[in-house]
Amino acid sequence: MGNSFGCSASGERLVSAARDGDFVEAKMLLDCNPCLAKYSTFGGLNSPLHFAAAKGHNEIVALLLENGADVNSRNYCGQTALMQACRYGHWEVVQTLLLFRCNVTRADYLSGRTALHFAAVNGHVRCIRLVVADFVPSSPFGSLENQANSDRVDDSVMKTKNEQSSLSKFVNKAADGGITALHMAALNGYFDCVQLLLDLHASVSAVTFHYGTSMDLIGAGSTPLHYAACGGNLKCCQILLAKGANRMTLNCNGWLPVDVARMWGRHWLEPILTPHSDTALPVFPPSYHLSLPLLSVLNIARECGLHPSATPSDDADTCAVCLERTCSVAAEGCGHELCVRCALYLCSTSNNPSESQGPPGSIPCPLCRHGIVSFVRLPGSPAKESKLHLSLGLCTPCMLHPREQEQSSPSSSQEIRKNRVVAVPSDLLCPVTCSPFPSVSIPLCTCNDGPCPNFETGESQTQGESPNHTHSNPADTEKMESVRLEKTTCSSMFWGRRSCSRENQCNAEINA
Secondary structure, three states: OOOOOOOHHHHHHHHHHHHHOOHHHHHHHHHHOHHHHHOOOOOOOOOHHHHHHHHOOHHHHHHHHHOOOOOOOOOOOOOOHHHHHHHHOOHHHHHHHHHOOOOOOOOOOOOOOOHHHHHHHOOOHHHHHHHOOOOOOOOOOOHHHHHHOOOOOOHHHHHHHHHHHHHHHHHOOOOHHHOOHHHHHHHOOOHHHHHHHHHOOOOOOOOOOOOOOOOOOOOOOOOHHHHHHHHOOHHHHHHHHHOOOOOOOOOOOOOOHHHHHHHOOOHHHHHHHOOOOOOOOOOOOOOOOOOOOHHHHHHHHHHHOOOOOOOOOOHHHEOOOOOOOEOOEEEOOOOOEEOHHHHHHHHHHOOOOOOOOOOOOOEEOOOOOOEEOOEEEOOOOOOOOOOOOOOOOOOOOOOOOOOOOOOOOOOOHHHHHHOOOOOOOHHHOOOOOOOOOOOOOOOOOOHHHOOOOOOOOOHHHHOOOOOOOOOOOHHHHHHHHHHHHHOOOHHHHHOOHHHHHHHHHHHHHHOO
């Protein structure tokens, strides 16, 4: 990875610059020696790209990728820069990595977690929205059922079916122990993530593995409702039940969700989790974090770049949102024109429902509030150039976007030195079914950042609304208290000590 004696000192300077966000220092070092972009610390723990992504330094991430850093490089634990960005919620970094066509399906070595798991366990809903962008087609979510009922099946219907099948497989991809992203979001009480994952076809009846898991305190073979009962968030339980979760599902320990809630002292959940509960459930609209036009504008940004070189000739060609860049995309429907950067930012951050009768997932236009489903590229928009701040055309292809490798011209060696990104064939990338080290269970959080969450959030908020606590036998109460005393750290509860030690080494280096 470039850890020779000649570049180790400069490499450590680049690591420090990437960690501290010193863009000037990083650019100076890369101008002198572009190979430093592939440098890694001693032992291969982390690369400068991992440091910059974990700290949220978006400009340095783009600089490293422009100078040849591998967007899919792994650290000691097999984690990519995308996983680090999703762990800490840096959605702008996630957006930049997607523009360079990072592989979102890669899993880490410890427990088979993808970037979606890292985003769900910490409740970063914007990161979830971006990670699944390549799987969500720019079409209404309810159109598949209507088209499937028709007698005539054309190519567009088959394409929509394949797209939604790929989305369902990716969202429901299980890490070690059979834990999905929905399990993790439900356990930690992130109801907005739970609602978004359910609208993205996450399975509400998915169960953890019946073997090879250390989830003894919740029980093997548990559903997301069991995990939500352990977490104690009322709204998560309501959303799961409204989407079809079954109160009568038993896990391998013979526990119902209400039994898990009683074991963990979540007594305010008993009225809604009892098997024959008649409690009325609220009606939940589709998630406001759905984004149908995100894929279309993301592909346009990959093709055209974000910084057009030509300045607008008159005010009519200027983006009405930023008043700086030239309009390069137009919204289908209302036809209002924006620059690609403003359109990408709008699709990545908007969580307001459209005031029109648009389909769920449409983004309201900032000029007329019309529901936008997709963007189209303007005919006169400039093509990508070699000297862009983000060289989107010279990126590592992903298995989701296969394309032929462009043949470089041997005539201009100087231009070849400027564009140092080497394309990696898609057959070398990790497939969707990659799940290494299946015997290691999955973590809930990083324990090195401080004390672990006590899972009592929401108890103080709903204590006034909670019903009277049921009286249990002294023996059962003593058993429950002994179980709670064992929950000292997240790693001892959900994660092997050896795996926890390996990941803490990488995280300690980043957070030093």
